[in-house]
Amino acid sequence: MSATTTSGATFTLSPGWTKKADGKIVELEAPEGDYKIALVDVGPAADAAAAITAAWNLWAPQNARPAKLITARPARNGWDDRQVASYETSPNEKRDLYAVAYRRGADWTVIIADGAEATGEKRLAAIGLVQQSLRPAGFKRESFAGVTAKPMDAARIADLRSFVEQAAKELGVPGAAIAVTDRTRTLYAGGVGVRSLGDPTPIDGDTSFAIASNTKGMATLLLAKLVDEGKLNWDQPVTQVYKQFRLGSDETTSKVLVRHLVCACTGLPRKDLQVILNSDPKAAAKDTFAQLAATEPTSGFGEVFQYNNLMASAAGYIGGYLSYPGVDLDRAFDQAVNGKVWKPLGMTRTTLDFAAGTSGNWARPHAMNIDGKPELILGNGQKLNYAFTRYGAAGGAWSTANDLARYVRFELNEGKLDDGRQYVSAANVLRRRAANVPVGEDRVYGMGMQVDSDYGIDVVHHGGSLGGYKSDIIIIPSAGIGAVLLTNADDGQSMLRPFMRRLLEILYDGKPEAAADVTAAATRIKAEVLKEAQSVSRVPDGTAVAALAASYENADLGPLKVIRDGKGVNFAFRSASVPFGTKKNEDGTTSFVATDPTFLFFPMVVGTKDGKKTLTARDSQHEYVFVER
Template identity: 60%
Template sequence: MPAWAQQPAAAAAADQAIATPGGTGFTLPKAWIRAQAGDTVTTVSAPEGDLTIAIVDVGAAADATAAMAAAWKAWRPAEAVRTPKLVSPRAAKDGWDERPVFSYETSPNEKRFIQGAAMRAGQRWTVMIADGSEATFEKRGAAAALVSQSLCPAGYAKESFAGRTARPLDAARIAQLRAFVETSMKELGVPGASFALTDGKRTFYSTGLGVRELGDPTPVDADTQFMIASNTKGMATLLLARLVDERKLGWEQPVTQVYPQFRLGSAETTSRVLVKHLVCACTGLPRKDFIWLFNTLPTTPASDTFAQLADTQPTSGFGEVFQYNNLMASAAGYVGGHLVHPQWELGRAFDAAMQEKVFRPLGMTATYFDFDQAMKRNWARPHGDAIDGRPVASVANAMLLNRAVFPFRPAGGAWSSANDLIKYVRFELNEGKTDDGRQWVSTKNLLQRRIPNVPTGEDEFYGMGLETEKMGGVEVVHHGGSMGGYKSDIMLVPAAGVGAVLLTNADNGRALLRPFARRLMELLYGGRAEAAGDVRASAARYAGEIEAERKRLTIPADPAAVAKLASAYASPELGGFTVERGGKTGVTFDFPTLGKVPMASRRNDDGTLSFVTLEPTFLGFPMVVDDKDGKRALVVRDSQHEYRFEGRP
C-alpha cells in the first residue's frame, strides 16, 4: 500500500496545496478531510460529512463522457450512475485542453447537489465530482470553489502578471475592450450595457452600447440609469468609514452600543457582533432573501431589517466560512444613517446620510434610491430569457420584484449610471480623496474595508462590502450586483491606477461581468486571451440549461394537477398568493412582489410534482406539491431554509 493511502483521515488545520497520486494539484480547504480510495480516487469532505468532492485520475479515455463514466465507476462501483441532464463546454484554461461540466438532475425533495467536470490535459483525463447536501454546498460554496479553481495538471504553473508594468489603455486597447463587450452582448442576448474607465484624475472613457429596451431603438448612453444592486454595499460601508473618522462609531465596537435595538437570534450571538461584522459576510448567517422576495412591499418599513435579524441564527461559526447575508448589510447602512440623523425614520435617515456623506462629496449627482425618479426618463429596462430561450423585456414583473428591495436598500437598492458610478470607483482608487484633492475619508478607514475577512475562492476574499483577489498575482478590488434584469460590476486595479464600471440590463449580463474584468487584465498586462472563450461557453451553457428544463415541463400545466390546487395559499413567513386557472399555460400564480406568474407543471424523478415559474425574472423556480392528510400545500426552498404554503379555500 502506498504511503499516502496509509495516512489517517484528519481535518486540515489550514488550506494546503496537495496533489492526487496522479499528480493533479489542488488546494485542500481548512477543516476539510482528505481520504483515498485505491490508486486513483482522492476525496475531500466538508466538516459536516454530507458533502464530498471526488477527484479521480482517470488517465486515457475516449472522450469526456467516457472519462466521467470511468470516474463514477472508480469512486462508487456499486451505485447506479445517473445520466447527466446536460453536458456543457467551458473554455480551455489553467492547463486543461478540455473541461466540460456535467450537470445532474435531482428532485427538489432530495435536497441534493451533484455536478461533475471532466478535464483533459494532453491524453490524460482528471474528473472532479461534487455530491452532497444542498445546504452544506451553499454554506461551504467558497471552499468548494477553492478546490475547483485550484485544480491544475501536474507541472502546470498558473499565469502571473506579477512584476509586469501595466500597459496604457490607449485608444486601440479601449477599442478592443469595446468590441469585446459588443460581441459578448450579442452572444449572451444582452440588449444594453454601459461601461466607463477611470484613472486617478478623470473618467477617460465612457460609453453606452445597445438599446434600453428590446423593440425600441432608443440607445443606451453613459448617463442611462441602471439598478446597481449589491454595488450599493461598498458605498454604504464608505458611509461607515466616514463615521469612524468622525468618531461616531468604531469598527471593533459592539453594534448594540451604537444601536441598542439590534438583535440576532440569541443574546449570546448578539453580544458578539461588532460593527465590522455587519458587512463582512463572515458571521455565519446564511442568505435569507425569500422573505423580502415574496413578502415585502415598497411600503414595508426599514425597521423590518432588524425584525427579521432578530429571528435569524448563524449556521456556521464567526469567521469560519463566507456566507452572504443581505439583511446584515442592510442593518449596517441603517445604523450609519441613524447615527447621522437619530431622530428620523431609518430609511429617511439613511437616504439623507448617503447624500451628505457619500454622494454629494464625491460629486455623484445621478445616484439615488428613488425608483420613480430613476424611471422617469433615461433608464434601461430589465430583461430575462423566456422559456424558449429568447431574451425578452420583463419590465412589469421585474420591477415589482426589484421594488421589494427598497426597504433593504443599503444592501442593494441604488440606481446609478456609468458616468456617475465611476466617480465612486475613482474615489476608491485615490484612497479617499475627492477629485479636488480633499481627503474626505481617511486612507486607513477606507482600506479597512478591503482587509480580507473570509475566503470566497482561490486567492479571493471578502472584506466589508468589497472583494479583493489576486488575478494573475495582481490585486483587484471589485464587487458585483444582481437584481431582476440588472447585473453590474465595479473594479479597480490599484497597481495599474485603473478603475472600471460595467452595467447591463439583462439577467444574462451576469456571464459578462467576470470576463469583462479578465479582458481588462488581458489588455493591461498582455494576458492570454481567455475572456472571449469564457463568454462563448457561458452562452452555450445558458442555452443548454433552458432547453434541458423546457423538455421537462408540461405546458399548459397538467389539468389534473391544476384542478387539485387551492384557490389561494399562505405561508407564515412568505405571505400569500392567489391561483388563477386558464390562459396559455393553464394556471397563473399572483404574488404581491412577483406579479402574475404563469406556471408549468413538472414531474420530478422521485415521482413528486412541481409547479415551475415561467416568468423570465424568476424562470424555473419550483414549488413542490406536498398534499398530505387532505391538506393542500406547496413547498419552496432556498439552500438552507424551507417554507410551506398552506392551501386556503
C-alpha cells in the same frame, strides 16, 4: 492546505475538510459529513462522458445516474479540455450533484461533487476553491506581478468597448454602459446597444441602471466616514451604536461587531425569498431587523463566506440612524448616503428613489425566456426589483457609468476627492478591503468589497445582481485604473468576470481568454434553458391544477392565491403574480414550475401536511411550506 491527486494534479483544500486517498481516488468530506467531493484520475477515455462514467464506476457506482447535460468550458489552468455534467435531481432530494471532467493530453481527471444542498450552499466557496485551484502537475500560473501596466489610451479603450459589444451580442444582452477612469479623470464613459428591445434609443454614459449590490461598498464608505467622525468604530459591538439590533440569540448578538455587518463572514445564510415575495416596501427597516432577530448563523464567525443581504441592509439603517437620529429609519440611510457619499463625490445621477431611477434616460431590464430568447421584463422583473431596492444599503441604488467612474476614482485615490482633499481617511477606506473571509483561491471578502489577487496583483471589485440588471465595479490600484460595467439583462452576469479579465489582458498583455469565456457561457446558458424547458409542461397538467387549493399561507413568505385562467394557472404572492407550468419529478412528485422569465424554473412541490394541501418552496438552506387556508 495544498494537496495532490495520484496523477500529481494539485489543488487546495479548505480548513475543516477531511481527505482520504484510495488508489486513483481522493475523497474530500465537508465538516458536516453530508457532502463529498471525489477527485478521480481516470486516465485515458474516449471523451468527457466516458471519463465521467468511469469516475462514477470507480468511486460510487451505486450513486451514479445519467448526466442530464454536458457542456464545454474553455481550456484553462493547463488543462486541454473541460466539460461539466449536470444532473436531474428531484426537489425533495435536496441534493447538490454535478461533475467536471478535465483532460491533459490523453488523460482525464474528474471531480464529482455530491451532497446535501444546504451544505453545498454554505460551503460554496470551499467547493469552488477545489475546482478553481485544480491544475495538472508542473503548470505555472500566469502572474502580472511586477509587470508595468500599459496606458489606457484611445486604442485600448476601443478594444475594451469592442469586447463588450461582441459579448453583449453573443449573450443576447440588449445593452451595456462602460466607464474607464484613472486617478485624475474619467477616460471614457459610454454605451453599446440599446436601452430596451424594440426601441433603438442607445445607451450612453448617463443611462441609469439598477446597480444592486454595488450599493454595499457605498454603504461601507458611509460607515468609514462615520468612523472618521468618531460616531462608531469597526470593532465595537453593534448594540453599542444601535441597541435595538438583535441576531438570533443573546449570545450571538453580543458577538456582532460593526465590521461584521457587511463582511459576509458571520455564517448567516441568505433569506432573500422573504424580501422578494413578502416584503413591505413601506417598512423595509422593520422587516430587516425582525428577520435578523429570528435568524441564527449556520456556521461560525469567519468560518465560511455566506452572503446575506439583511445584514447589509441593517448596516445602512444603522449608518442612517447615526447620521440622522431623529429621522425615520426608512429615510435616514437615503439622506445619509446622499449627503455624506454621493454629493461630495459629485454623483448627481445616483439615487435610491425608484421612480427617479426609472425615469428619463434609463435602461429597461431583460431576461431569457423559456424559449431561450431575451425578453423585456417590466412586469414581475420590476416588481421584484422594487421590493428589493427598498432594502437600500443591500442593493437599492440606481446609477450611471459616469457617476460610478467618480466613485471608482475615489477608491483609487484612497479617499481623496477630485480636488485633492482627503474626504475619508485612507486607513478607513482601505479597512473595507481587509480580508474577513476567503471567497476562493487568492480571493477574499472585506466589507462590501472583494479583493482578488489570483493574477499576482490586487483587483478590488464588487458585483451587483437584480432582475434584468448585472453590474461590476473594478479597481486596480497597481495600474491606477478603474472600470465600470452595467448591463440590462440577466445574462449580463456572464460578461462580468470576462470583462475584468479582458481589462487585465489589455493592461498587462495577458493571455487572450476572455472572449472564449463569453462564447462558452452563451452556448451553455441557452443549452441549459432549452434542456430544462423540455421537461416542463407550459400548459400545466389539468389534474394537478384542479387539485390545488384556492389559497395557501406561509408564515415567512405570506399568502399565495391560486388564480386559474383558462388552461393556465398563476400563483399570486404578495409582491408578484407568476404563471406556472408543471413538471413530473423522478421521485414521483409533481412540481409547479415558474415560466415567467424573472422566476424561470422556480419550483414549488405539491404535497400534503396534516391532511391539508401544501406547496413547498425552497432556497438552498430553507424550506417554506405553504399550507391551504
